[in-house]
Amino acid sequence: MEKEIILAKYGELALKGLNRGTFEDIMMKNIRRRLRRIGKFTYKKAQSTIYILPESEDIDLDETVDCLRKVFGIASLCRACTCEKSFNDISAKSMEYLEDVLLGAKTFKVEAKRADKQFPMTSPQICAELGGILLDKYPNLKVDVKNPEVTVVVEIRDEYAYIHGGSIKGAGGLPVGSSGKALLLLSGGIDSPVAGYRMARRGVHISAIHYISPPYTSDRALLKVEKLCQKMTDYCGSIAFFCVPFTEIQEAIKKYCPEEYFTIIMRRLMMEIAQKIAEQDECSALITGESIGQVASQTMQGLVCTDAVSRIPVFRPLIGLDKTEIVETAREIDTFETSTLPYEDCCTVFTPRHPKVRPALKDVEEAQNKFDFSVLIEKAVAETEMKIFKFSDNMDF
Ligand code: ATP
Ligand code: MG
Numbered sequence: 001m002e003k004e005i006i007l008a009k010y011g012e013l014a015l016k017g018l019n020r021g022t023f024e025d026i027m028m029k030n031i032r033r034r035l036r037r038i039g040k041f042t043y044k045k046a047q048s049t050i051y052i053l054p055e056s057e058d059i060d061l062d063e064t065v066d067c068l069r070k071v072f073g074i075a076s077l078c079r080a081c082t083c084e085k086s087f088n089d090i091s092a093k094s095m096e097y098l099e100d101v102l103l104g105a106k107t108f109k110v111e112a113k114r115a116d117k118q119f120p121m122t123s124p125q126i127c128a129e130l131g132g133i134l135l136d137k138y139p140n141l142k143v144d145v146k147n148p149e150v151t152v153v154v155e156i157r158d159e160y161a162y163i164h165g166g167s168i169k170g171a172g173g174l175p176v177g178s179s180g181k182a183l184l185l186l187s188g189g190i191d192s193p194v195a196g197y198r199m200a201r202r203g204v205h206i207s208a209i210h211y212i213s214p215p216y217t218s219d220r221a222l223l224k225v226e227k228l229c230q231k232m233t234d235y236c237g238s239i240a241f242f243c244v245p246f247t248e249i250q251e252a253i254k255k256y257c258p259e260e261y262f263t264i265i266m267r268r269l270m271m272e273i274a275q276k277i278a279e280q281d282e283c284s285a286l287i288t289g290e291s292i293g294q295v296a297s298q299t300m301q302g303l304v305c306t307d308a309v310s311r312i313p314v315f316r317p318l319i320g321l322d323k324t325e326i327v328e329t330a331r332e333i334d335t336f337e338t339s340t341l342p343y344e345d346c347c348t349v350f351t352p353r354h355p356k357v358r359p360a361l362k363d364v365e366e367a368q369n370k371f372d373f374s375v376l377i378e379k380a381v382a383e384t385e386m387k388i389f390k391f392s393d394n395m396d397f
Contacts, residue, residue: 047115190335
């Protein structure tokens with residue numbers, strides 16, 4: 001059997017102009033980092049494609065493809081067989097390489113892409129010739145150009161020709177690290193991991209911040225968030241995780257502020273702390289999992305009150321999504337099950353019986369000014385602990 005190769009094709013990246021090289025370099029670095037665990041590969045980039053060639057036979061290509069499907073910037077992936085650029089070799093190899101699928105199918109078509117215009121046959125000629133040969137060899141097959149079970153793709157490229165049975169959808173987006181760094185407010189819920197995933201997909205490198213309120217929140221609750229963070233590294237690469245002790249602040253809110261404003265004040269103080277950590281960690285923006293109207297603090301007026309304390313942009317990639325859509329993505333990225341484990345979040349500590357649904361900013365400010373939180377904020381920031389989660393760290397939970 002001929003050596004198999006993986007072709008990783010760019011999406012949006014191919015449209016980039018002068019700075020395309022920078023995007024490519026970041027993506028290549030991300031790919032190398034992911035695949036290091038699997039084995040040794042040789043890499044080449046040409047014609048909006050990264051060619052990934054395994055250096056030894058024992059490399060598991062299914063696992064390699066699974067891993068690459070989580071690398072942002074790759075629009076599609078093909079596992080292909082390399083051939084000489086002669087029609088004889090192409091037809092011989094396509095029968096050898098795709099024999100099993102061709103034997104098991106009823107309909108097929110051939111698709112040819114000719115990046116090398118010097119190749120003596122045109123694309124329609126390749127399709128017609130190879131289609132005829134395959135029909136002769138496999139009596140079980142019929143041609144169906146509209147909806148074939150198998151598409152035999154022949155790609156004539158610079159050095160070699162490649163044959164494969166169609167491409168697999170990649171993660172799309174832009175390579176992580178190509179759009180700067182932002183700090184994700186990561187709770188143990190369903191929404192915030194999805195928000196982080198969405199921004200990472202736009203090339204943003206993610207750090208995460210989480211607020212804990214022991215003894216009201218348990219070690220298990222923190223462990224659950226750490227597990228979510230670890231799961232996110234599959235897509236996001238390494239994540240610096242900041243854990244903020246929030247108990248004293250919450251107790252002070254309860255003691256000094258009017259109950260109906262508890263949640264909104266708590267959220268404003270979370271934002272204050274997040275900005276300080278963002279500054280230390282060189283993050284240019286914050287990310288939250290808020291979606292308009294989902295809960296009392298996520299009304300437009302509520303968001304106005306939380307935004308008022310923020311001096312850097314707050315990205316809310318889920319703002320216009322329904323819960324069902326968010327859940328769908330959470331399942332896709334495998335965070336849903338962990339997110340729905342029943343541990344308490346600090347947001348559920350001291351929740352007001354009747355939260356203000358449409359708080360006015362000046363009332364919130366007045367309620368918050370009943371106590372000077374600045375010393376407690378500085379203390380929480382000083383006592384924040386950081387750890388790094390890396391792709392391929394295996395956490396045992
Ligand atoms: P999620 O499912 O992400 O927890 P939610 O619908 O439960 O969101 P809230 O609890 O109001 O909504 O939280 C809104 C956002 O605030 C979250 O998406 C997250 O970004 C942030 N957040 C909430 N609790 C915490 C926490 N303990 N630590 C860090 N961020 C938090
Ligand atoms: Mg929550």
